[in-house]
Amino acid sequence: MRDKTQANSPGPGDGLVRAGGIIFIVGAVATLVTIAPLFLRTHPFPPVAYAVCMLMGVGFVVAAAGVLRGIAAQRRQARSAT
Numbered sequence: 001m002r003d004k005t006q007a008n009s010p011g012p013g014d015g016l017v018r019a020g021g022i023i024f025i026v027g028a029v030a031t032l033v034t035i036a037p038l039f040l041r042t043h044p045f046p047p048v049a050y051a052v053c054m055l056m057g058v059g060f061v062v063a064a065a066g067v068l069r070g071i072a073a074q075r076r077q078a079r080s081a082t
Contacts, residue, residue, distance in 0.1 A: 013065075017066035
């Protein structure tokens with residue numbers, strides 16, 4: 001049974017998931033920073049700062065693409081094994 005278990009080596013799509021997570025975190029921090037002036041009653045940031053908030057969605061899409069790539073690789077591997 002031990003010979004059928006997989007090692008913890010990175011598979012296809014793992015890099016995309018990691019990169020997507022990092023991009024998502026950067027976008028989340030940017031969102032918190034751009035919302036802070038609303039609560040602190042200071043001047044809002046320039047529109048470029050709000051554009052950085054879009055990285056949250058971009059990171060989610062990149063991570064989802066990595067998950068789908070991993071799923072596709074596992075399906076191909078399962079089909080070739082049968």
